[in-house]
Amino acid sequence: MQPPSKTTPFSLPVDSDHKATKFRPFTISPPHMRAFHLAWISLFSCFFSTFAIPPLLPAIRRDLHLTAADVGRAGVASFAGSIFSRLAMGPICDLLGPCAATAAFSLLTAPAVLSASFMSNSTSFIVIRFLIGFSLANFVACQFWMSSMFSNNVVAVANGVAAGWASVGSGFTQLVMPLIYSFLINTVNLSSSTAWRVAFFVPAFFQTVTALMVLAFGQDLPDGKYKRSSNITGQISKENAFTILLNGLKNYRGWILGLTYGFCFGVELTTDNILAQYFYERFNLDIKTAGAIAASFGLANIVSRPAGGLVSDEMGRRFGMRGRLWSLWVVQTAAGLLCFLLGRSNSLWGSVLVVCCFSFFVQAASGLTFGVVPFVSKRSLGVISGMTGSGGTIGAVITQLLLFSGSSGNYMSTQTSISLMGILMVFCTLPLTLLYFPHSGGMFCRPNYPPTHQQHYDHLLQCQ
Amino acid sequence: MEIHQSSLVISLILLSGLVATCYGVPFTSLNKTIGITATPSIPSGQVLKGGESTLTISWSLNATSSVGIDTSDYRTVEIKLCYAPISQKDRGWRRTEEELQKDKTCQHKIVERPYNPSNNMYTATIKKDVPSATYFVRLYVHNSHEEVVAFGDTTDAMKMTNLFEVVAVTGRSIGLDIASVCFSAFSIISMLGFFILEKRRAKT
Numbered sequence: 096m097q098p099p100s101k102t103t104p105f106s107l108p109v110d111s112d113h114k115a116t117k118f119r120p121f122t123i124s125p126p127h128m129r130a131f132h133l134a135w136i137s138l139f140s141c142f143f144s145t146f147a148i149p150p151l152l153p154a155i156r157r158d159l160h161l162t163a164a165d166v167g168r169a170g171v172a173s174f175a176g177s178i179f180s181r182l183a184m185g186p187i188c189d190l191l192g193p194c195a196a197t198a199a200f201s202l203l204t205a206p207a208v209l210s211a212s213f214m215s216n217s218t219s220f221i222v223i224r225f226l227i228g229f230s231l232a233n234f235v236a237c238q239f240w241m242s243s244m245f246s247n248n249v250v251a252v253a254n255g256v257a258a259g260w261a262s263v264g265s266g267f268t269q270l271v272m273p274l275i276y277s278f279l280i281n282t283v284n285l286s287s288s289t290a291w292r293v294a295f296f297v298p299a300f301f302q303t304v305t306a307l308m309v310l311a312f313g314q315d316l317p318d319g320k321y322k323r324s325s326n327i328t329g330q331i332s333k334e335n336a337f338t339i340l341l342n343g344l345k346n347y348r349g350w351i352l353g354l355t356y357g358f359c360f361g362v363e364l365t366t367d368n369i370l371a372q373y374f375y376e377r378f379n380l381d382i383k384t385a386g387a388i389a390a391s392f393g394l395a396n397i398v399s400r401p402a403g404g405l406v407s408d409e410m411g412r413r414f415g416m417r418g419r420l421w422s423l424w425v426v427q428t429a430a431g432l433l434c435f436l437l438g439r440s441n442s443l444w445g446s447v448l449v450v451c452c453f454s455f456f457v458q459a460a461s462g463l464t465f466g467v468v469p470f471v472s473k474r475s476l477g478v479i480s481g482m483t484g485s486g487g488t489i490g491a492v493i494t495q496l497l498l499f500s501g502s503s504g505n506y507m508s509t510q511t512s513i514s515l516m517g518i519l520m521v522f523c524t525l526p527l528t529l530l531y532f533p534h535s536g537g538m539f540c541r542p543n544y545p546p547t548h549q550q551h552y553d554h555l556l557q558c559q
Numbered sequence: 560m561e562i563h564q565s566s567l568v569i570s571l572i573l574l575s576g577l578v579a580t581c582y583g584v585p586f587t588s589l590n591k592t593i594g595i596t597a598t599p600s601i602p603s604g605q606v607l608k609g610g611e612s613t614l615t616i617s618w619s620l621n622a623t624s625s626v627g628i629d630t631s632d633y634r635t636v637e638i639k640l641c642y643a644p645i646s647q648k649d650r651g652w653r654r655t656e657e658e659l660q661k662d663k664t665c666q667h668k669i670v671e672r673p674y675n676p677s678n679n680m681y682t683a684t685i686k687k688d689v690p691s692a693t694y695f696v697r698l699y700v701h702n703s704h705e706e707v708v709a710f711g712d713t714t715d716a717m718k719m720t721n722l723f724e725v726v727a728v729t730g731r732s733i734g735l736d737i738a739s740v741c742f743s744a745f746s747i748i749s750m751l752g753f754f755i756l757e758k759r760r761a762k763t
Contacts, residue, residue, distance in 0.1 A: 153652070157690035158730065162649035195754070202750035206743030212735050287688050288730025296742070303746050310753045376651065379661060 105317065110246045113317035118249040120256055126314050127244045133313045134237045135257040137197055137305040141230040142264030143271075144208045144298040145173060146393075148224060149368055150269045150386050151276055154291045155220070165217040167500040169224040170368045174491040176228030181488060184232040185239075185481025186340050192315035193240035197233050201306035204230035208299040212292035228488075230302070235484045237261065239477050242469045243316055248408065251419075251466030255404020259396045259462060265367050266393020268298070269386050343478025348471045351526045352464060352483045357490020358523040359427050359460035362434065362516060364491035366457075367393055369499050370450070373509050378443045388447060395454040402455075403462025416470065416535030423463040424527045424538065430456035431520030438514030461487075470532065494519070584659045584707050592625040593618055593636075593711030597696040599723050609727040610687035616669070618698055618711060620676040632702040633674040633709065638681070639665035639697050643714070643722045646692035659707055665697055674700060691727045 106124040107115040115127040122128045148155065148169075156166060180200070187196045207226035214220050238254050245253040275297055279290035343349055371389035374380050380388075403426065410418030433453040440446045464483065471479045498512035507515075531537035595618035599607055607614070616638060620630060641664045647653045656662040669683045695718060700709040714721045 156650075156652070158727070160691050163651055164649055195757075198753070199750060202746045205746040209739040209743050212739050213731070215729065215731065286728065286730055288728065289732065289735070290730070292730050292735055296738070299742060299746075303742075303749070307749060307753075 109317065112246070114244060114246040115317070116246045116248060118245060118253050118256070126317050130240060130244050130313055131253065131257060133305075133309050134193075134197070134240045135260045137201055137302075137309050138233050138237045138257070138261035139264040139267075140298070140302040140305045141201060141204070141233045142261055143268045144204070144302050145177075145227055145231055146265040146268045146367055147208070147272050147295065147298045148173075148211070148227075149371065150272045150389075151291045151294065152372075153382055154276065154287050155214075158288045158291070159214060159216060159220055161217050161220065164500070165220065167495070169217075169221045171492050171495050171500065172221045172225040173228035174364060174488045174495065176225040177231035177488045178485050178492065180229040180232035181235050181485040182481050184235040184484075185343065185475075185477040185479070188236050188239045188477040188480075189339055189475075193236040193243065194309055194313040194315050197236040197240070197313075198306040198310045200230055200232050200236070201302050201309075205299045205303045205306070208295055208302065211295040214292075231488065232484075234258065234261070235477070235481045238465055238468070238480045238484070240315070242476055242480070247469070248412065250469045251407040251411065251462070252401060252404040254465040254469070255407070255462035256401040258465065259398070259400025259404075259458065262363075262396035262400060262458070262461075263394055266390040266396065269371065269390035269393065271297075273383060273386055339475045340478055343472060343475030343482065346472055346475070346479065348530055348532075349479045349482040350486075351530055352468060352471070352479075353486025353489070355423075355427065355486075355524055355527055356461070356464045356483045357486040357488075357493070358520045359430060359457050359464065360487035361490020361492075361494060362430075362520055363454075363457050363461065364488065365494045365499065365516070366453075368495065369509065373513075374443075374446075377509065378446070380443075388450065392450055392454045395451070396458050399455040399458035400462040403459030404466055406459065407463045407466025411466065416467070416532050417538065419463070419466050419470075420527055420530055420538045423460060423467060424524055426456055426463055427460035427524040427527075428521050430460050431517045431524065433457075433517070434520055435514045435517030438510040438512070438517065467530075470535075490523075585657045586659055586662065587657065589707060590625070590628050590709045591711060592621055592628055592630065592709045593698050593700060594621040594624075595638075595696065595698045595711040595713055597713045597721075597723075606724045606726045607685050609685050609689050609691075609725055612685050612725075614669075614683045614685065614696070614723075615680065616683060616696060617680045619679060621711070628709075630676070630709075633700045634703050635671060635701045636674050636679075637671045637699045637701065638669040638683075639699070640667035640669055640685075640689065640694050641665035641697045643693040643695055644718050645722075646694070669696070685725055687728050689725055689727060691725060693722050693724050695722050 105113065105115070105127070106122075107117050107119065107127055110116055118131075119128060120131065123132055152166065155161070159165075184196060184200070191199075204227060207223060207229070210226070211223050214223055237257055241253045241257050242250055272294060275294045276290050279285045279293055280287060283290075285293065367389065370392055371382075371385045373385075374388050375382060375385035406422050406426070407419050410422045412418075414421075430453060433449055433456055437446060437449045437453055440449050468480055468483050469476065494516055498507075498516055499509070528538050531540055532542070534542050536542040595616065598615045598617075600613040600615070618636070618638075642653045647655065647664070653663050653666070655664045667686070667689055670681050672679070672681070695712060695714040697713070698711040699707045700711075702708045712718075
């Protein structure tokens with residue numbers, strides 16, 4: 096058993112893998128905290144781009160002659176794009192390393208954001224939203240990167256803060272894009288139709304710059320570039336990649352976490368898409384106020400997702416994996432109940448209050464989920480992260496298609512759909528009870544095997 | 560005389576109700592007392608272009624439909640461009656609501672004028688920001704309290720006749736397209752550049 100090295104050149108205390116055991120988000124000490132800041136900022140720009148379209152929809156739908164069905168389909172398309180890309184990102188991270196993977200996805204989807212200025216009908220609108228959605232794969236790379244840089248006792252809070260601060264991009268864009276659009280119309284005197292097209296240069300530029308920064312200043316591991324253990328022969332490397340993929344897919348925990356993540360993060364994504372419209376149409380608010388409320392839903396991510404990560408690490412410290420699982424189940428079920436309540440709320444202020452609470456709980460649940468993911472499989476970390484992340488967007492697609500697409504609008508009102516979404520959340524969180532880790536137990540079961548030497552050491556680390 | 564008195568009483572009740580609810584008037588409470596026509600500047604069957612084409616609108620008090628209705632409180636008229644049902648289909652943000660305050664049928668104001676029973680004409684240019692859709696023209700009459708008391712349509716009750724189509728100016732331009740392509744190329748080239756650099760560094 097090797098004690099943590101005290102003679103390393105790192106400015107943060109590290110474990111035997113040189114992963115940081117302390118998380119200090121307000122410093123930029125290389126390589127750990129610098130990696131953290133690069134990761135969350137580049138993911139922030141991807142969220143900013145993907146959700147740049149909803150706040151400008153009133154102008155876009157006027158220009159492109161869109162129907163409600165077109166808008167719904169495009170919303171689904173934006174998530175569908177990210178399902179495949181997140182699944183692919185898992186093995187790509189295992190192969191190329193998170194830095195290269197993040198930058199590649201950002202730089203390849205920036206042209207899609209720019210192509211938004213070419214849109215002229217509903218088909219191009221749907222295709223562009225599909226392509227821009229690919230950039231959300233960077234989420235998997237971000238979590239992979241954080242899990243490579245930070246030790247077990249702080250991995251959940253590192254994941255939570257990175258993803259939480261990055262998710263703020265979805266709320267920030269709801270505030271900023273209308274401002275850019277107004278500026279272009281009022282000050283630069285462009286027509287509405289030109290203004291929204293020019294406005295998309297901003298997210299594209301931001302995405303490109305952050306990607307280049309990741310390439311220039313980021314490193315995959317505390318010790319340097321990502322290297323597969325089999326640099327020696329390419330054959331072994333290919334075998335490993337496929338085995339890693341299969342290993343991840345065979346693990347039932349990846350599937351369950353994918354399902355539950357679908358009903359916390361997926362619900363969050365769907366709510367990002369429909370909230371402004373809901374307040375605009377149900378309570379007759381003007382577009383800016385409705386946008387501000389929708390923005391505050393996304394902005395809550397600054398604190399709520401990190402809070403989820405903190406709770407996960409704290410519960411992990413006290414009660415091990417059992418604590419992490421129980422806290423995830425409680426928080427996500429509470430989020431489901433609040434979502435149900437939102438649909439039943441008839442007053443404006445009541446709805447705003449419920450939205451605040453709902454945003455906190457649903458985002459904390461996302462943070463808590465990625466407090467469990469790093470422990471599922473060390474070998475296939477990328478694949479499991481990809482499956483969970485993908486499950487998130489699959490959940491978004493399912494909820495959006497089932498409850499908020501054009502055809503469902505004929506059978507039930509938006510508020511009924513929101514309540515139903517809450518009920519679905521509560522039911523789909525129940526599979527967490529089935530999760531079982533041989534060395535840590537599950538929600539209702541004790542561990543079957545005594546902790547091994549390595550687990551004992553990990554446990555000691557968590558207590559420091 | 561009796562008809563006049565009873566209709567006066569009814570309109571007084573209506574007016575007092577209107578004072579309480581301000582603009583929250585149901586559409587069915589309005590009297591269709593104004594006859595209005597809108598003639599496009601181009602032959603029928605063709606489409607109007609946003610920013611270019613004009614509409615000549617003329618309106619006057621319809622003698623037959625305003626019998627027994629008190630028109631002394633008519634002060635101003637507001638003329639709006641309204642979406643025809645075909646452009647409202649599957650577009651909830653343009654739907655027709657009973658309550659005028661919530662109604663989203665008429666979103667484009669053409670002009671506001673003081674009320675005159677006859678000899679009114681106005682030539683309006685279709686504004687640039689009017690989206691591509693099928694329209695008709697509606698006139699709302701306001702009283703001295705800024706409440707809507709009457710209206711007139713260029714189309715029939717089913718909103719099927721006398722509709723005209725507008726094609727809006729597109730915001731795309733060559734300059735914008737070129738800028739997009741250049742920026743995209745920069746993005747992809749910089750990515751390839753970095754990867755080639757990495758490979759070279761790995762070799763040395």
